[in-house]
Amino acid sequence: MGSDHxxxxxxxxxxxxxxxxxxxxxxxxxxxxxxxTIEKIAAKAGVAKQTIYRWWPSKxxxxxxxxxxxxxxxxxxxxxxxxxxxxxxxLATVASFLTTSDAGAVYRALVGQAQHDPVLADRLxxxxxxxxxxxxxxxxxxxxxxxxxxSDVDIDAAAxxxxxxxxxxxxxxxxxxxRSFTDALVDDFLAQ
Amino acid sequence: MGSDHxxxxxxxxxxxxxxxxxxxxxxxxxxxxxxxTIEKIAAKAGVAKQTIYRWWPSKxxxxxxxxxxxxxxxxxxxxxxxxxxxxxxxLATVASFLTTSDAGAVYRALVGQAQHDPVLADRLxxxxxxxxxxxxxxxxxxxxxxxxxxSDVDIDAAAxxxxxxxxxxxxxxxxxxxRSFTDALVDDFLAQ
Amino acid sequence: MGSDHxxxxxxxxxxxxxxxxxxxxxxxxxxxxxxxTIEKIAAKAGVAKQTIYRWWPSKxxxxxxxxxxxxxxxxxxxxxxxxxxxxxxxLATVASFLTTSDAGAVYRALVGQAQHDPVLADRLxxxxxxxxxxxxxxxxxxxxxxxxxxSDVDIDAAAxxxxxxxxxxxxxxxxxxxRSFTDALVDDFLAQ
Amino acid sequence: MGSDHxxxxxxxxxxxxxxxxxxxxxxxxxxxxxxxTIEKIAAKAGVAKQTIYRWWPSKxxxxxxxxxxxxxxxxxxxxxxxxxxxxxxxLATVASFLTTSDAGAVYRALVGQAQHDPVLADRLxxxxxxxxxxxxxxxxxxxxxxxxxxSDVDIDAAAxxxxxxxxxxxxxxxxxxxRSFTDALVDDFLAQ
DNA sequence: ACTTAACCGAGACGGTACGTCTCGTCTTTAG
DNA sequence: CTAAAGACGAGACGTACCGTCTCGGTTAAGT
Numbered sequence: 001m002g003s004d005h006x007x008x009x010x011x012x013x014x015x016x017x018x019x020x021x022x023x024x025x026x027x028x029x030x031x032x033x034x035x036x037t038i039e040k041i042a043a044k045a046g047v048a049k050q051t052i053y054r055w056w057p058s059k060x061x062x063x064x065x066x067x068x069x070x071x072x073x074x075x076x077x078x079x080x081x082x083x084x085x086x087x088x089x090x091l092a093t094v095a096s097f098l099t100t101s102d103a104g105a106v107y108r109a110l111v112g113q114a115q116h117d118p119v120l121a122d123r124l125x126x127x128x129x130x131x132x133x134x135x136x137x138x139x140x141x142x143x144x145x146x147x148x149x150x151s152d153v154d155i156d157a158a159a160x161x162x163x164x165x166x167x168x169x170x171x172x173x174x175x176x177x178x179r180s181f182t183d184a185l186v187d188d189f190l191a192q
Numbered sequence: 193m194g195s196d197h198x199x200x201x202x203x204x205x206x207x208x209x210x211x212x213x214x215x216x217x218x219x220x221x222x223x224x225x226x227x228x229t230i231e232k233i234a235a236k237a238g239v240a241k242q243t244i245y246r247w248w249p250s251k252x253x254x255x256x257x258x259x260x261x262x263x264x265x266x267x268x269x270x271x272x273x274x275x276x277x278x279x280x281x282x283l284a285t286v287a288s289f290l291t292t293s294d295a296g297a298v299y300r301a302l303v304g305q306a307q308h309d310p311v312l313a314d315r316l317x318x319x320x321x322x323x324x325x326x327x328x329x330x331x332x333x334x335x336x337x338x339x340x341x342x343s344d345v346d347i348d349a350a351a352x353x354x355x356x357x358x359x360x361x362x363x364x365x366x367x368x369x370x371r372s373f374t375d376a377l378v379d380d381f382l383a384q
Numbered sequence: 385m386g387s388d389h390x391x392x393x394x395x396x397x398x399x400x401x402x403x404x405x406x407x408x409x410x411x412x413x414x415x416x417x418x419x420x421t422i423e424k425i426a427a428k429a430g431v432a433k434q435t436i437y438r439w440w441p442s443k444x445x446x447x448x449x450x451x452x453x454x455x456x457x458x459x460x461x462x463x464x465x466x467x468x469x470x471x472x473x474x475l476a477t478v479a480s481f482l483t484t485s486d487a488g489a490v491y492r493a494l495v496g497q498a499q500h501d502p503v504l505a506d507r508l509x510x511x512x513x514x515x516x517x518x519x520x521x522x523x524x525x526x527x528x529x530x531x532x533x534x535s536d537v538d539i540d541a542a543a544x545x546x547x548x549x550x551x552x553x554x555x556x557x558x559x560x561x562x563r564s565f566t567d568a569l570v571d572d573f574l575a576q
Numbered sequence: 577m578g579s580d581h582x583x584x585x586x587x588x589x590x591x592x593x594x595x596x597x598x599x600x601x602x603x604x605x606x607x608x609x610x611x612x613t614i615e616k617i618a619a620k621a622g623v624a625k626q627t628i629y630r631w632w633p634s635k636x637x638x639x640x641x642x643x644x645x646x647x648x649x650x651x652x653x654x655x656x657x658x659x660x661x662x663x664x665x666x667l668a669t670v671a672s673f674l675t676t677s678d679a680g681a682v683y684r685a686l687v688g689q690a691q692h693d694p695v696l697a698d699r700l701x702x703x704x705x706x707x708x709x710x711x712x713x714x715x716x717x718x719x720x721x722x723x724x725x726x727s728d729v730d731i732d733a734a735a736x737x738x739x740x741x742x743x744x745x746x747x748x749x750x751x752x753x754x755r756s757f758t759d760a761l762v763d764d765f766l767a768q
Numbered sequence: 769a770c771t772t773a774a775c776c777g778a779g780a781c782g783g784t785a786c787g788t789c790t791c792g793t794c795t796t797t798a799g
Numbered sequence: 800c801t802a803a804a805g806a807c808g809a810g811a812c813g814t815a816c817c818g819t820c821t822c823g824g825t826t827a828a829g830t
Binding site: 587588589592618622623624625626627630 | 780781782783784
């Protein structure tokens, strides 16, 4: 069957892997990034420290593993039939994800740590951020297919101007990012 | 006389203070935030750990002290006679400050750490970020005074949309922020 | 079939058994008792750890297995025709065995470990030491049979006084135990 | 005053030092040499591990420090006025020390460990064993001064033959070493 | 000049977490 | 059923820093 064993030569324990990811997630949300230690993850997951070090070089690698699926699940924009609706819904989702979800807390911690760690920054950008950029393009690509937008529009630039402000407020100024704010962003963009 | 003493009851040693600030700055640039320890700052500054703990509660407080003057010196937008010129110059200055200067490295470290430390985030926002927001308004305020912009324009919103993209690329995506990019931002804004 | 198999339903592998004993012996002599780990024995013997744990409870049990035959082979006193000759030869053999042979190194390690481990001490005494005590009596028993000694002599006490000094110098003081020393012991004993 | 401080540049804490030595002693007696870990010593002594590593390279160094004074205190032979009395008393004291005292347990552990560690063996011999050899000579030196023995007697050899048997029984055979046994040793020696 | 008291350097202290090592157990696949 | 292989939970290792403390020396204002 392949996954519910205690450890053998033919592969790692899926049980231990998920226990570690969940423990890391919980501890980050409860005690913050500084309170997230390998020691505590191991204790909470009921796992030996060596098992963690065997599979993850550091605690940020655990967070990277834990974050990936959440992002794909929560940040894929739905097709609501129009660019206006798609963008309003997606920006509101992004704002809520970043400010209120556990996965958003993991994301903020990773971006924070990336400021101190260029290797992490590279990994984060080449994996999760690149993945998300593809998802952020979807509303625009669908709008072009519908004929709502000309086909030569610079999608990445447009998406970035909308997404950037949300991240800036979340990561830097700490100002709230509510529905009226994200709707205003869309209004401005569509009025252009 | 007030600054070159080894210690007495009537005040702290200015020599020790500046040695600590410079040591912290150097260590941050050389070894990154994780390599910045009180122990190493003390050793590099030729100062006792207790002297550091007497005056700064933590290493981020040292960085906050070290950062303040740099920001005011480097990020005040000059008056070049027109909104167009002022914005082009200011955004280019901000981009260069954030990506290439030592003070920019300190800023990025502080914003990074603020993701893990809400108290630091509050302090950063209520002091340095609030100060900078005032400076970022200057081009717009001068434009209103010149009659280039109507007096009811939402300055903070306008400034934020321009500044946010630069921060997003610096802090999150790591994309370069060169002169042509900042100029395009200004073009877009003025065309609106 | 009997001995050269890789693991099957017909019993343990003699090949694995001897490989373990030899690997343990080698590692003890090369790297000392602390450098003798089950992990290293398994690696050197080309055997799985579990195979060792299946057959030996601990590393000292491996050493006990390895030691037994050596002692019987090397420490049985020959009959040279007289008490004087027998004792001189035997004590010299014992001294040389303890100080220079690989088996002597194993013995010293076992006695050393027995100081920390009462269970090992008991096992060592009830097996190997009891066996050796029988062998150490032989010169005296032959001397009584020859009429060189009265039949009521306390053989164990006599043997112990001679053997003890050799062990003391080997285990405690580290002083050399050369032929002149053992001969002097015999001289003293016979002059009594 | 010089000894009751918490730690500063002018010297180590005597309080921490004695707490470590006592903890090590207690743990050895309670849990044996294998159960004696730096971790547990630190915990029991209420001391940081680093404090132990600062002053002692290993746990055997702690035991060496702890053992020294005990040996000098307990194993110095008193002058009872005659060789016969001095020897009987001293051998009985040695036997009792080795078999029943806490310090004797430390000694046995050190000698046991010395079988695995030549560096420890050298240190033990050049310090504590050399010191004890001096004390073991005292009854004989006093006997020569009294005229009980000729001045050319080989004191070290004589002392060793008596002492060795006790150590052999304690360290190797585990046989009891009671007063009648040590008295018989003295009888034999004096009858010679 | 002398006292006084805060500040200075140095560094030992009790701790926490690190990342590594080895232990003895458990689980799988092959013969 | 035994074997090899190796992942597992457990826990001690020795190191690095943390933030606190105590010490003796330095310095300058107030006697």
